[in-house]
Amino acid sequence: xxxxxxxxxxxxxxxxxxxxxxxxxxxxxxxxxxxxxxxxxxxxxxxxxxxxxxxxxxxxxxxxxxxxxxxxxxxxxxxxxxxxxxxxxxxxxxxxxxxxxxxxxxxxxxxxxxxxxxxxxxxxxxxxxxxxxxxxxxxxxxxxxxxxxxxxxxxxxxxxxxxxxxxxxxxxxxxxxxxxxxxxxxxxxxxxxxxxxxxxxxxxxxxxxxxxxxxxxxxxxxxxxxxxxxxxxxxxxxxxxxxxxxxxxxxxxxxxxxxxxxxxxxxxxxxxxxxxxxxxxxxxxxxxxxxxxxxxxxxxxxxxxxxxxxxxxxxxxxxxxxxxxxxxxxxxxxxxxxxxxxxxxxxxxxxxxxxxxxxxxxxxxxxxxxxxxxxxxxxxxxxxxxxxxxxxxxxxxxxxxxxxxxxxxxxxxxxxxxxxxxxxxxxxxxxxxxxxxxxxxxxxxxxxxxxxxxxxxxxxxxxxxxxxxxxxxxxxxxxxxxxxxxxxxxxxxxxxx
Numbered sequence: 001x002x003x004x005x006x007x008x009x010x011x012x013x014x015x016x017x018x019x020x021x022x023x024x025x026x027x028x029x030x031x032x033x034x035x036x037x038x039x040x041x042x043x044x045x046x047x048x049x050x051x052x053x054x055x056x057x058x059x060x061x062x063x064x065x066x067x068x069x070x071x072x073x074x075x076x077x078x079x080x081x082x083x084x085x086x087x088x089x090x091x092x093x094x095x096x097x098x099x100x101x102x103x104x105x106x107x108x109x110x111x112x113x114x115x116x117x118x119x120x121x122x123x124x125x126x127x128x129x130x131x132x133x134x135x136x137x138x139x140x141x142x143x144x145x146x147x148x149x150x151x152x153x154x155x156x157x158x159x160x161x162x163x164x165x166x167x168x169x170x171x172x173x174x175x176x177x178x179x180x181x182x183x184x185x186x187x188x189x190x191x192x193x194x195x196x197x198x199x200x201x202x203x204x205x206x207x208x209x210x211x212x213x214x215x216x217x218x219x220x221x222x223x224x225x226x227x228x229x230x231x232x233x234x235x236x237x238x239x240x241x242x243x244x245x246x247x248x249x250x251x252x253x254x255x256x257x258x259x260x261x262x263x264x265x266x267x268x269x270x271x272x273x274x275x276x277x278x279x280x281x282x283x284x285x286x287x288x289x290x291x292x293x294x295x296x297x298x299x300x301x302x303x304x305x306x307x308x309x310x311x312x313x314x315x316x317x318x319x320x321x322x323x324x325x326x327x328x329x330x331x332x333x334x335x336x337x338x339x340x341x342x343x344x345x346x347x348x349x350x351x352x353x354x355x356x357x358x359x360x361x362x363x364x365x366x367x368x369x370x371x372x373x374x375x376x377x378x379x380x381x382x383x384x385x386x387x388x389x390x391x392x393x394x395x396x397x398x399x400x401x402x403x404x405x406x407x408x409x410x411x412x413x414x415x416x417x418x419x420x421x422x423x424x425x426x427x428x429x430x431x432x433x434x435x436x437x438x439x440x441x442x443x444x445x446x447x448x449x450x451x452x453x454x455x456x457x458x459x460x461x462x463x464x465x466x467x468x469x470x471x472x473x474x475x476x477x478x479x480x481x482x483x484x485x486x487x488x489x490x491x492x493x494x495x496x497x
Contacts, residue, residue: 053096055325057171061100064107066178070094071126071134072113074146083131086146090133093166097174107178133170137177144173172215182218183444184237186230190223191277192245194419201425205242208422211433212440224252230259238266238443243419247278257282260411264397266443267412270419273339274372286395286413287347287355291340293367295389295417296377302362309335309418311391313360320394322438323358331431333359338418340367340389352399352410359392359416359435391417392435394442414439 053061072094074087094111101108116123116130128134133144151163176182187196187205196212196219198204209219222230222239228251230239239259248256256279259265271277273294283290295309302310312332314323325331343355367385368377379386397410421432 053100054167057167058100060171060175061097062104064101064104064178066107066137068107068109068135068137068174068178070109070111072111073116073128073130073132075115086149089164090149090166093170097170109174135173135177140177142173142177144169175215184218184220184233185212186220186222186234186237186239188224188239188241189221190225191248194242194423199424202423203243204424205422207424207427211437215437224255225249228255230255234259235263235265238268238440241267241269241277242422243270243272244277245275247276253279253282257285260413261285264411268414268439268443270416270421271339272419273337287344287351287353288393288395288413288415289342289344290415291342291367291385293340293369293385294371295338295340295361295365295391296368297361297365299362299364302365304334309338311335311359311361313362313388315356315358315360317356317358320442322394322435322442325434325438326431331434333421333431333435334429335418335426336420338391340385340391341393341415341417342390343393352397353395354398355393355395357390357393360388360390363388365389412443414443
């Protein structure tokens with residue numbers, strides 16, 4: 001008898017075949033897991049990308065150079081629906097943070113969950129109670145209660161969660177604990193400027209102050225008439241001059257000029273008509289012209305229902321990226337009265353500056369020269385400017401003037417023809433906050449996509465009448481089992497025949 005035809009040979013062949021199938025199945029399973037782990041793709045198919053991190057957060061996480069450990073003491077307790085929902089919201093978001101830093105060798109985010117009721121020792125070591133999120137990086141530690149993660153509406157005496165602020169709160173917390181030093185923002189005082197601690201709707205900046213602090217900036221005041229010196233820590237921060245009502249003294253202007261020129265300083269200036277700050281020499285040094293002309297834009301698209309100026313023409317800039325988010329999301333900027341600002345086309349070609357207008361009016365606008373008289377505004381050829389007028393211009397020193405053989409960090413200057421952009425009653429209008437925070441990040445070398453939006457909490461309610469509810473019960477209890485029974489009977493008849 002041939003060996004291949006024997007019973008023993010057939011059994012060994014069958015066994016070998018089964019072993020090979022098992023090995024191939026395990027190899028296929030392991031290969032698929034390897035590909036899924038190292039070469040996976042993730043898609044967020046929810047409306048408005050509810051489960052995706054914003055570009056600002058991704059930029060910060062890519063630049064993270066220290067490990068951050070996050071401990072969550074919330075529990076998914078069905079007896080406390082509010083806590084359970086917060087647990088699901090926060091842990092789901094933290095999974096995106098750990099995924100985003102999985103390939104970052106310098107700084108990773110790790111998350112662990114601790115039940116403080118069952119793990120008393122860990123709770124004591126953690127030094128905190130339940131229902132908080134603890135961020136630790138080196139010796140820096142921050143405890144975040146649930147109130148920081150939600151915007152609550154307390155109308156009619158009943159608190160109601162309106163939106164989830166988790167990403168903005170977590171990103172701010174990570175920046176806070178991972179940065180050894182906070183960058184400083186000095187607000188100039190002494191000339192009637194707007195103040196960051198003022199809660200007035202028209203000239204207060206308290207809302208802007210809160211937004212800047214949330215992004216790990218430290219704010220301080222600076223009066224050059226009282227202390228004629230710019231602090232050393234301003235070299236790595238920025239000076240903001242918000243709506244000066246009086247002219248700067250020559251000594252103060254010289255301090256600001258030296259700060260920009262010799263210390264590569266950064267300044268943001270917000271002006272208001274009809275005030276002129278007396279900084280003409282500084283403007284000349286940086287190739288900028290501030291016209292004493294009020295912007296008038298009759299284009300219907302450029303006016304709001306309150307006759308405010310609506311700016312929707314942005315110039316893309318691949319270096320500063322200030323307007324990227326505004327352009328991609330079509331976010332307009334809404335302001336009140338504004339002056340026309342522009343780059344100085346007559347400046348020297350080898351001055352080492354890069355000057356660019358980023359925020360423009362429509363082509364129907366003009367710069368009104370006679371806006372103080374109270375007469376009706378009309379365009380006057382030869383006297384008024386016409387066309388796409390600038391409302392924001394930036395200037396950056398990219399190389400020393402006159403091609404001098406010197407390599408230093410260049411100064412940066414941003415000028416807005418309006419301060420109405422950042423006041424308490426304007427800051428959250430359309431793209432206002434987005435534009436100003438992008439400018440702050442550009443001046444402080446934190447050039448990223450900005451503005452983390454709050455995620456609305458979607459609520460769904462199913463309202464059924466008694467008759468509809470009865471139909472639903474009958475359908476679940478009778479229709480589905482009945483369909484399965486009929487299908488089984490048909491299969492029985494088919495097999496019998």
